[in-house]
Amino acid sequence: MEPLLTGLALEKDMMAAPKETVSKKYGWDCGVVNRQAIVDATVSVLERMDELAALIDVRDNELYEADRARILSLATSLELGDTVAELSARLTEFRMRLMFAPLKFYEGNREMLKLVAENIVDSYDVASEDPVIETALQGLREQTSEEPTAEDYEKMIKSFIRFVPKFRESNVMMLGQLIQSMHREAEVFGFSTDPEIVTFFQQLDIVVAGAIRPDEFMAITEMLNDFEPTITSRVVELAPLETLHQFTVNVIAGVQQARQEGMSFGAEADEKLDKASDELNHGMLEREQYRMILRGIRELHVQA
Numbered sequence: 001m002e003p004l005l006t007g008l009a010l011e012k013d014m015m016a017a018p019k020e021t022v023s024k025k026y027g028w029d030c031g032v033v034n035r036q037a038i039v040d041a042t043v044s045v046l047e048r049m050d051e052l053a054a055l056i057d058v059r060d061n062e063l064y065e066a067d068r069a070r071i072l073s074l075a076t077s078l079e080l081g082d083t084v085a086e087l088s089a090r091l092t093e094f095r096m097r098l099m100f101a102p103l104k105f106y107e108g109n110r111e112m113l114k115l116v117a118e119n120i121v122d123s124y125d126v127a128s129e130d131p132v133i134e135t136a137l138q139g140l141r142e143q144t145s146e147e148p149t150a151e152d153y154e155k156m157i158k159s160f161i162r163f164v165p166k167f168r169e170s171n172v173m174m175l176g177q178l179i180q181s182m183h184r185e186a187e188v189f190g191f192s193t194d195p196e197i198v199t200f201f202q203q204l205d206i207v208v209a210g211a212i213r214p215d216e217f218m219a220i221t222e223m224l225n226d227f228e229p230t231i232t233s234r235v236v237e238l239a240p241l242e243t244l245h246q247f248t249v250n251v252i253a254g255v256q257q258a259r260q261e262g263m264s265f266g267a268e269a270d271e272k273l274d275k276a277s278d279e280l281n282h283g284m285l286e287r288e289q290y291r292m293i294l295r296g297i298r299e300l301h302v303q304a
Helices: 009-016 035-055 062-076 085-105 110-127 134-144 150-161 164-188 195-209 214-238 241-260 268-281 287-298
Strands: none
Touching: 035 062, 035 085, 035 195, 062 085, 085 110, 085 150, 085 195, 110 134, 110 150, 110 214, 134 150, 164 195, 164 214, 195 214, 214 241, 214 287, 241 268, 241 287, 268 287
16 A cells, blocks of 8 residues: 555545445446556546645645656556456555645644635535535535634545545445446447457446546546446347337436426427337348437437
8 A cells, every 4th residue: 555645544534445346336347458448537537636735835845746757657558458446446556645635744734624615615615415525524514614723624525525425435335336337238238348349348447447526526427427328329230120129118218207207308308208209119120220219209308
């Protein structure tokens, strides 16, 4: 394990905990097929960390730079056939160490610790109703509106950090369920070794590894949503027509079920779904017809 920044028992406990990566936990620990894509994903995560490091004024710190260089070296040294599990685990450790940096470098510095506390409040505000962090965040918000001392800020930051691993774990678990369903589709429909599919999930693994804040998890959800059409396209291209027919029926049934549970997809939903169901009821279709039906379903948007 890499050296600790603070020596705090809290940091020791967090860093000692196993860093289960998405690929290992959810069964997609494939060999690398596109080395540059993995490096690019790693650089993207590091650049996001750089922004936070600059905000708390540790970007040029030699310990931060050494950690960063170590991660990048690990990414660039991956060979075809290697997995990203070790890289992802090291990224998670690096991201967690960054949480503790202010407690190490700004002990007693009230203004910098105040800046860090305010950044925490701003960053997690969008998830303020999450039961894992709700109470801790509310307490931090209330106390930062007063005039705490440097010692008070240190206690507040430590108190909040205790809840971050559980918050992260709950978000990774929710993402994992979605990722697993996409994995199953890839396996069932026979494109689990497709280089583009494999590379996407490896990049996703790396991005998840560096995520802690709500906005980072929201960006990952967008990644998944943006890639879903690629999964659907592979199904349309590669699945036997009988399987494709059933897949399309299941997609429509899923949307109908969501509507029955109160979700609204707008005024056009009825017409699109009725038309699609009518076409499917006439029997097997051409591959392009399935593509058009699925495209139409994908264009439906949940209404507020």
